[in-house]
Amino acid sequence: MQAIDFTIRANEALNDQNHLIKVAPADNRPLPDMLPGQFVQVQVDNSPQVFLRRPISINFVDHERNEIWLLVQQIGEGTRKICETAPGDLMNLIYPLGNSFTIPEKKGRFLLIGGGVGTAPLLFLGKELSQKQHHVDFLLGGRSEKDILQRDHFEQYGTLYCTTEDGTLGEKGFVTHHSLLQATPHDFIFTCGPKPMMVAVARYAKEKGIPCEASLENLMACGFGACLCCTEKTTRGNVCSCTEGPVFNTNTLTWLD
Amino acid sequence: MQAIDFTIRANEALNDQNHLIKVAPADNRPLPDMLPGQFVQVQVDNSPQVFLRRPISINFVDHERNEIWLLVQQIGEGTRKICETAPGDLMNLIYPLGNSFTIPEKKGRFLLIGGGVGTAPLLFLGKELSQKQHHVDFLLGGRSEKDILQRDHFEQYGTLYCTTEDGTLGEKGFVTHHSLLQATPHDFIFTCGPKPMMVAVARYAKEKGIPCEASLENLMACGFGACLCCTEKTTRGNVCSCTEGPVFNTNTLTWLD
Amino acid sequence: MARLDVKIGGLTLKNPVTTASGTFGYGTEYIDFMDLGKLGGIFVKGTTIEPRQGNDYPRMAETPSGMLNSVGLQNKGVDYFVEHLYPVIKEYDTHMMVNVSGSTVEDYVACAEKLADLEKMPAIELNISCPNVKEGGMAFGTSCRSAAEVTRAVRAVFPKTLIVKLSPNVTSVSDIAKAVEAEGADSVSLVNTFLGMAIDVESRRPMLSTVTGGLSGPCIKPIAVRMVWEVFRAVNIPIIGMGGICTWQDAIEFILAGAAAIQVGTYNFIDPAAPIKILEGINNYLDRHGFASVNDLVGQMQQI
Amino acid sequence: MARLDVKIGGLTLKNPVTTASGTFGYGTEYIDFMDLGKLGGIFVKGTTIEPRQGNDYPRMAETPSGMLNSVGLQNKGVDYFVEHLYPVIKEYDTHMMVNVSGSTVEDYVACAEKLADLEKMPAIELNISCPNVKEGGMAFGTSCRSAAEVTRAVRAVFPKTLIVKLSPNVTSVSDIAKAVEAEGADSVSLVNTFLGMAIDVESRRPMLSTVTGGLSGPCIKPIAVRMVWEVFRAVNIPIIGMGGICTWQDAIEFILAGAAAIQVGTYNFIDPAAPIKILEGINNYLDRHGFASVNDLVGQMQQI
Ligand SMILES: Cc1cc2nc3c(=O)[nH]c(=O)nc-3n(C[C@H](O)[C@H](O)[C@H](O)COP(=O)(O)OP(=O)(O)OC[C@H]3O[C@@H](n4cnc5c(N)ncnc54)[C@H](O)[C@@H]3O)c2cc1C
Ligand SMILES: Cc1cc2nc3c(=O)[nH]c(=O)nc-3n(C[C@H](O)[C@H](O)[C@H](O)COP(=O)(O)OP(=O)(O)OC[C@H]3O[C@@H](n4cnc5c(N)ncnc54)[C@H](O)[C@@H]3O)c2cc1C
Ligand SMILES: Cc1cc2nc3c(=O)[nH]c(=O)nc-3n(C[C@H](O)[C@H](O)[C@H](O)COP(=O)(O)O)c2cc1C
Ligand SMILES: Cc1cc2nc3c(=O)[nH]c(=O)nc-3n(C[C@H](O)[C@H](O)[C@H](O)COP(=O)(O)O)c2cc1C
């Protein structure tokens, strides 16, 4: 873990709510190894509404340019301020934090299901999987076409399936209703997005007997195991989702009880 | 009094500490009449350190361009943030606030003594006095040449005398040691600046029997008479310096007791 | 549009948004910023039997998300109020209520008696919680016995709506609330300021001439909401809630915790039109969530 | 360079900067961010006789310049601590002190006894002020009688440095401080968190599963400084001050008010290297102002 200043290299609005922000260590030190599913804790501005840091997933690591990508959805004051940053601004990050999705040695067929900004960690994950020669299908859901972000990037690492609530892209409806789920089951499912979606995915995986991991977005104060605020109830009791998560095998969660 | 948004039209660094900021009502409504000595209450950003507004004198009113000028010295978080604003940004002001310097009908010789950023209200004051055909002498003090701001503007409305502590401009030393004070006394003295300077000026005025008004910079919460936090002890008891001041006849103050 | 009127004892406020004593002068200071007639009520500056100069400058210091003040009840005394201020403010189309302070029970009683005679003074707020004067003030509000004593004495001479303003500087605010309810208070308002202090580290001197002062603003909101919630479950009289309210969301939070009405305090200094914006926000919220009356929201926090 | 060592009872800390219980884990969480050996001491997470799961999620909410938490003393119990954690942390080159919590006097005593046996455990901090557990905790800290009782019982079995951590949720914190001093406490630390709450207005549900929680962060600093100043004038034992400390200026403020040492709490979450920066700042301040020792600054607030 490090707590260092990054320089904003680029900040691009992908739609009215979401920004893709590329950052590099201000002192140009090389980025350490990071794992898909890990996140950073962004110090915003210490204003009353954003006193605490904000956890944001590692969307992508561009080692060539020494950049981390963050995909940020504006939902409140903190994410709004993050999205308002401009190239050249500094941003202090604590990183890399958390565990990661489990990438097995044995080749397999992976289904990565994301909803909303929950697609963020799946890009980095998809790249790592495809580099290890796994078969990767992405199934991304959103309200409308403009909510399915970074499609060209996803397509580099696997086959992209989409659902939109208004039918403007892919199949109309929710991800869990996509016809792909009726086809031959995958070997692994990784998911990130709104809790109701992840619960539905976990239920599907359980029914089909597919190992499934979900990345949780519990509220966090520290992000590195010191405050015990981010706990998730698991079969092992309350565990910190910032150190023993954010990625959990859905069988260990109490969601379906 | 109004509480309205202004647009920053220009923000110029005059030296490492002071900025001249020109603002105009965002909706372009014409500026109301304002008096020299009055001030505005700037809403900064509601961050924890700058929860309250910050009082800033009206440095100048440019009715032609519908602009108010603010001369701001960075001393803490609030003034730093004000100085960081950029053209196009919005800034909410409550204005115009406070009483004003007393401009008599009868023509007279006025000495306006300012120190540091305390020169701010004297520019507007000097202009009003000179427009009413009074004789105006400015006596401005600072640490060094670069601290005597807006000299070309002051020279439009009167004769400019300076003192600097390091002797880089005008006479070396403090304003109250300037040779001008040994010459024929003026009819009125108006002063604004650090309290020790104003006390010395008040003492000089008292000795010479010259009517003297000083503009105070008491800490303020509201700026419009609602909180009773900004009181100054006077011969009439505690009075609000935001409504019955910030300009006081120094004889009514208890400074020289 | 939902109904906004609320009852505080025998008094009906046209809506639950009022302004806090000491932060709204006599209303007059705000006429440029709003139509005062839109407010549910105005609590005017703390008034004492005798005129008071208040404490020495400096009287305020900014703190994280808040401020300390030690104004110390500067006011011209109740007689001046009755003669010079009341005739002006009684014309406002809203309820004007005086915040009554004192150092002895007799002071409170004498002050309340004079105010009881004023036709357009439907209620007083008994300030037993001012942290900024040496004797009296907060001392009354920090024990059940003395809170009860002063309430009883004032109740005996003041037949109109009696609101008692509670101090948060206590172990159990609900005990104090129960004590004043038992003596016939029609309502309790809370919270007054928290006793706090700040030191300038370079000069090593206190920021306030009185060393300690009262802390107000958003910083105290979570504690104030909790106290309102505690008192709501302890008493049967309406609660007027305050402490750091800046937005309509803050106001709704207090109402959900149990406040029948709210007061906007320190934030008036930052946005002098805040009470009106808060009122509009409450109105929209009620419509959006389908509440017929703001009263249906009082204390309606749900189980998690 | 000024002297930084401070004495807390029989214990000498190399400097006055320590970290607050529940915000610094077991120190281990911070080794990437600093050399723990530079700290004056570390107060580890609240420990109880039995293992505890803590409260349900959600356990935190952000508030203006602060946060609410209701962790509820989640810990693996004192036996686990002694067996698995102590062997690791005793190697750190700083004083490790356990924050002891409980629901009954017997719990506190049993826990303290086990910790007394540990060679490298020079002190414990008795947490009689946790607002986040149903029984015990804060209840002990809100009356002089029960605060005295638990202090007396623990004092009898714990011969090393005994620090009692006080609750700010009281009418008179100095009375409680005097009560525990009288029972032989070597030091008092204050403040623990303020009882507060927050409600999500759209869902109308509390933000914490437990409804109320403990408020910490800069928002509470002015009240905490005032309490330290009150206690400083009431007792003769050293005070460990905390509540919203983020910068060296904040730390100096507490020291001037009367704290012999300080704890950094919530701000560790925002800047995990904050304690080290604060220590450097204190050091510079002492040099700049010509103080030979940090002890010369304790309680040295000047008259205005
Ligand atoms: C491990 C992890 C990874 C994340 N990755 C990303 C990411 O890559 N991109 C991204 O845009 N966001 C991500 N998030 C969510 C992001 O942290 C929150 O949206 C952000 O903290 C909200 O801050 P805010 O100040 O904008 O909103 P706030 O003002 O704090 O909150 C606005 C509203 O959203 C609710 N809320 C805030 N945070 C959460 C949360 N975590 N879960 C549920 N409700 C919440 C609040 O209760 C409130 O109602 C991640 C969260 C976690 C824990
Ligand atoms: C009527 C009036 C007119 C003013 N006109 C101008 C102006 O034209 N230009 C300008 O630059 N400034 C002016 N000031 C001063 C200005 O308001 C303060 O410098 C500003 O509020 C400081 O805010 P800050 O957040 O930068 O500093 P803070 O962080 O609030 O304070 C930094 C330090 O300065 C001290 N301080 C802050 N304000 C004052 C004050 N008013 N008096 C003494 N000490 C103080 C604080 O105690 C602290 O030690 C005026 C003040 C008043 C009352
Ligand atoms: C400058 C100032 C003066 C105050 N004067 C009084 C007063 O005279 N009487 C009183 O009961 N409360 C007084 N208060 C307390 C407020 O009425 C209110 O209870 C408190 O500020 C909390 O609300 P807030 O956080 O919204 O300001 C004063 C508060 C401030 C900030
Ligand atoms: C998440 C969290 C957990 C805490 N756990 C404990 C605890 O176990 N025991 C204890 O005595 N205090 C606990 N505290 C209180 C802190 O030690 C400290 O007293 C308080 O937070 C005030 O200091 P601060 O404002 O610097 O955080 C906890 C505080 C926080 C924020």
Ligand code: FES
């Ligand atoms: S966020 Fe602090 S322990 Fe997980």
Ligand code: FES
């Ligand atoms: S600043 Fe509020 S009355 Fe003057």
